[in-house]
Amino acid sequence: MSTDSRSLRPVVRPLIDRFGFPQLLATTLVLVAATILLGVAAKATGSGLACEANWPQCDAGPYNLLPANLPSFYEWFHRFVAMFAGFAIVGSALAAWRLPTVDRRVARLVVLGMILTPIQVVLGRETVLQYEMTILSLHFWTAVLIFVLFVVATVLVWQSKLTSAHAVVALAVGVVALALHVALSPVVGTATVNYSPTMQLVQYGVTLTLLGSTIVAAMVVRDRFEDRLTVASALATPPLVVAVLFFGRRAVNPALEVPYLILAAVLLVAFLVSVRFVRSASSTRSNA
Structure with missing residues (x-):
């Protein structure tokens, strides 16, 4: 044995x-x-x-x-x-x-x-x-x-080691990464249309950061909070990120620029709402 x-x-x-x-x-x-x-x-x-x-x-x-x-x-x-x-x-x-x-x-x-x-x-x-x-x-x-x-x-x-503070940080990183993703897209200006090797590397680094931070935030919020609105707002961000990344890769097509920008705006709102809900829920818990 x-x-x-x-x-x-x-x-x-x-x-x-x-x-x-x-x-x-x-x-x-x-x-x-x-x-x-x-x-x-x-x-x-x-x-x-x-x-x-x-x-x-x-x-x-x-x-x-x-x-x-x-x-x-x-x-x-x-x-x-x-x-x-x-x-x-x-x-x-x-x-x-x-x-x-x-x-x-x-x-x-x-x-x-x-x-x-x-x-x-x-x-x-x-x-x-x-x-x-x-x-x-x-x-x-x-x-x-x-x-x-x-x-x-x-x-x-x-x-077990991740807290609501980590969720807020992850959401903040997501906001910054989203802004960079839009700024580096061909929608914003002609400077990025040429897509130099350095530009592509930075853009994909931003892409992974945006995707990873959103997953972290959604999972921590789902684990740490019971309020439905707080959890729902966080869980809405990962599918929105996937949609933004999908259209972002095709934003060189002028017909897809508007859908990309609309999705990016919706995602930004979802990030900000999630931050608000998480901080409010955390404050309510600490005062209870």
Whole structure:
């Protein structure tokens, strides 16, 4: 019986014992976000095919494993970080599934992220071999879905330490990120229409910040408050963010500029209303 118990112990247990599962999950989330931004950098600089359309090899060194020039380095480094992100995703999923102390909701989320990872790898390969817009779009949105899964899982793990103050901060970050998202969109001015590599990288960084902060705020408010209006206002923000991001990616089309701006305005109102409700509910609770 003891032998069976030892055989069932997670192989990642020594690592978990040393650093903790919440830290492992947070690190995985950072790696996922970094992979997305590096992918944007590779695409923005036109480096997606810089490794001479080789995958997973590149275009220099033994067995073409290393980059030959700066454009190749962008693509190679994206793959390099993605490899570690993949290992972290698999490790997080195995640890979550096998550790009895981990919430089963968290386990299901990170296991789904692990299932999506090989699909994302295949899509990444196809962006090199075919480089079609449909594949590029699927590659991006699959990465965003994995990012969302790990944001939700990370918040669930750290939820006991998150307070209403964290929700207000997350909503404030969302307001700032939304303003930047609109400012960097082609709707505001011609300066951003050219979409330099730096501009694209900043815009997608803002996109991830907007999405992540909104999820954090909605989850903390739902966990900490019982007032229906407070919870409803916060829960309305994530779907609005998704709609803003969807139309924002297509705002280069003049016909979609007005829907984008309307959705952004509605989202701003939802953020401000949520801040008001959360602060009011917090004040009422403290005075009770």
